[in-house]
Amino acid sequence: MTTTEHDLEIELDPKPVHDRPLLEVMGLTKHFTVGRGRTRAVVRAVDGLDLTIRRGDTVGIVGESGCGKTTTGRVLAGLESPTGGEIVVDGRQRVDESTRASRRDLRSLRRRIQMIFQDPLASLDPRIPVGESIVEALATQRIGTPQERRARAVALLQRVGLSAAMADRYPAEFSGGQRQRIGIARALAVGPDLVIADEPTSALDVSVRAQVVNLMRDLRDDLGVAFLFISHDMATVRYLCDEVVVMYLGRVMERAPREALFAEPKHPYTQALLAAVPVPDPVREAQRERVVLSGDLPSPVAPPPGCRFSTRCPLATDLCRTTEPELTPLPGGRAAACHYV
Amino acid sequence: MTLHSTETRPPEATAPPAPDATAEVAPAAAAAPTEPSMVRAGVRSFFRNRNNVIACAIMVPLVSIALLSPWLPLGNLTQSNLLASLAPPSLEHPFGTDKLGRDILARTFAGLRISILVGLAAATISLLGGMIIGTLAATLGKRVDAAVSSLVDVLMAFPAVLMAIVIVAVFGPGPVQLIIALGIASMPAAIRLQRSLALSIVSSTYMDAARMANASAWWNVRRHMLPNSVAPMMVVASIYAAEAILAEAALSFLGLGVVPPTPSLGNIIADGQNYLREAWWISTIPGLTIVLLSLSLHFFSDGVREQLDPALRATVMRARKERRWMRRSR
Numbered sequence: 022m023t024t025t026e027h028d029l030e031i032e033l034d035p036k037p038v039h040d041r042p043l044l045e046v047m048g049l050t051k052h053f054t055v056g057r058g059r060t061r062a063v064v065r066a067v068d069g070l071d072l073t074i075r076r077g078d079t080v081g082i083v084g085e086s087g088c089g090k091t092t093t094g095r096v097l098a099g100l101e102s103p104t105g106g107e108i109v110v111d112g113r114q115r116v117d118e119s120t121r122a123s124r125r126d127l128r129s130l131r132r133r134i135q136m137i138f139q140d141p142l143a144s145l146d147p148r149i150p151v152g153e154s155i156v157e158a159l160a161t162q163r164i165g166t167p168q169e170r171r172a173r174a175v176a177l178l179q180r181v182g183l184s185a186a187m188a189d190r191y192p193a194e195f196s197g198g199q200r201q202r203i204g205i206a207r208a209l210a211v212g213p214d215l216v217i218a219d220e221p222t223s224a225l226d227v228s229v230r231a232q233v234v235n236l237m238r239d240l241r242d243d244l245g246v247a248f249l250f251i252s253h254d255m256a257t258v259r260y261l262c263d264e265v266v267v268m269y270l271g272r273v274m275e276r277a278p279r280e281a282l283f284a285e286p287k288h289p290y291t292q293a294l295l296a297a298v299p300v301p302d303p304v305r306e307a308q309r310e311r312v313v314l315s316g317d318l319p320s321p322v323a324p325p326p327g328c329r330f331s332t333r334c335p336l337a338t339d340l341c342r343t344t345e346p347e348l349t350p351l352p353g354g355r356a357a358a359c360h361y362v
Numbered sequence: 363m364t365l366h367s368t369e370t371r372p373p374e375a376t377a378p379p380a381p382d383a384t385a386e387v388a389p390a391a392a393a394a395p396t397e398p399s400m401v402r403a404g405v406r407s408f409f410r411n412r413n414n415v416i417a418c419a420i421m422v423p424l425v426s427i428a429l430l431s432p433w434l435p436l437g438n439l440t441q442s443n444l445l446a447s448l449a450p451p452s453l454e455h456p457f458g459t460d461k462l463g464r465d466i467l468a469r470t471f472a473g474l475r476i477s478i479l480v481g482l483a484a485a486t487i488s489l490l491g492g493m494i495i496g497t498l499a500a501t502l503g504k505r506v507d508a509a510v511s512s513l514v515d516v517l518m519a520f521p522a523v524l525m526a527i528v529i530v531a532v533f534g535p536g537p538v539q540l541i542i543a544l545g546i547a548s549m550p551a552a553i554r555l556q557r558s559l560a561l562s563i564v565s566s567t568y569m570d571a572a573r574m575a576n577a578s579a580w581w582n583v584r585r586h587m588l589p590n591s592v593a594p595m596m597v598v599a600s601i602y603a604a605e606a607i608l609a610e611a612a613l614s615f616l617g618l619g620v621v622p623p624t625p626s627l628g629n630i631i632a633d634g635q636n637y638l639r640e641a642w643w644i645s646t647i648p649g650l651t652i653v654l655l656s657l658s659l660h661f662f663s664d665g666v667r668e669q670l671d672p673a674l675r676a677t678v679m680r681a682r683k684e685r686r687w688m689r690r691s692r
Contacts, residue, residue, distance in 0.1 A: 139567075143567040146568040146572075147590070148589045149585070149586075149589075158574070158576075161575045161576050161578070161581060162575070204571075
């Protein structure tokens, strides 16, 4: 049967293992200009971000709303061009001027980097049967014959737990969880090395969330695809990610392997973030010490001088309010941007 | 705006309470749908919509009369017969005659043909022009968009009928001039609608997904933008057709459209207005025909809207299911 053949092809597609990181980001910035004339302002959505993703790794980006997580994902996916910094994909620097060469670059980039969107319904064209939406990525990349594309789309749908007959249905006929499975199948269609998942579970019911997260975990383990998992859900990140990057106002506050981060958060912001996650045990919940942040996230138009977190940090000193700390490596393969760790 | 009034209408109000199996997610229906059965399902769901049924009930007889009128035994349309002048409805002349003794039924049928032709052709012109220019404005960058938008704004400042009068004044009266005039007159509104539809599609997440698939601009337009804007555009196009039919009648009434002795619904009404006391039938019959025709187009536009939008269709289904559930629980 053709579908099983393609199933095999998908599963037995081992990603070559190199020491070279799959994606290296250095000093990435993305500034948006808003308003005109007197109301003109620059929003520093991402302001100097460093990130490394190795093959097969799952890196989580966490942070509260407005910290630049989504923008980071969109820039890395190539949906927005960065305003500064370097993005190196597999040893090759990405160029972002809209020249012919960069368009060819972008095309090969899109075979390597794919994206899963936050709102699964909005990410599927309502007028196109979902099978066709998966085929689209293959067709525009001119991969395979129409029959092969179709077979691969069906195989992918089956791989994410849907049936072949569903390929001819429209997005409106599916549930939220099913739609997100389709989104995942589409992202995997071209056989990418890295999938950027922008809050893929935040639009889903809690009951469905676990299924989708488990599916992503299975796919990662089976296919060796690296994931950049953008989320504000600490529980999911803890379950899924090998490494966690904590962002605040467009910058990395702390970066650490999962276990280390959750066991011993170094940066005060990370501590506050983890403290905000409720503990299921009421006795422990009542006993535990909590760092509660006051105030709102400062505006990314005018980030505070010195450490960005100094306005809300319980430990901030005069040094913090004047000098911005660099992301400094710490023992245990982790790093934090704080003067006092 | 006419579009607005149709958009705000609650879909449940027009939805027949019949159950619909096609929208229910039933993974058991594993058999891949074959082409003819899909067509049959489409036809079935088309006629399950009450608006479509009403529209068809009015439109099918009117259109078939219009199409067949040259072959119907209606006698000579323009030959006067002063002996039968202003004859009231009778067996020989079911809708009476006019001052010159011409049969109103025959003239109305012939006028209907011209009205439908003008309405459809004008709506097609504004639909095509609107979709092409609107899409280009939304996709070719800021400068093209600014140029098109300001031109559209200028044209929108003129009432459509006034614009049509200007065009007819320049090119002279006649059905072809009328079609072009009415098509162009309603085009600015069509351009504006298509532009806003296209802009919202450009910024949609599924276009981001298409960008991730490395789709070309032309691919995106053909595959995502046009299919997603055709439903709302069809909805307004059928309203433009109704407006064009009314405008044709108005212009012919004023002597700027179809010129006598060729009959059109508008100039028959104009003929009859001097005899309203003695011969009410002259103006009334074509008048009612216009009402029926434009009414059926409005029903059709509502029906198409509910039909072509899968998301809306799903909403209607859900509302029906909820209503059924409410009834049962009561």
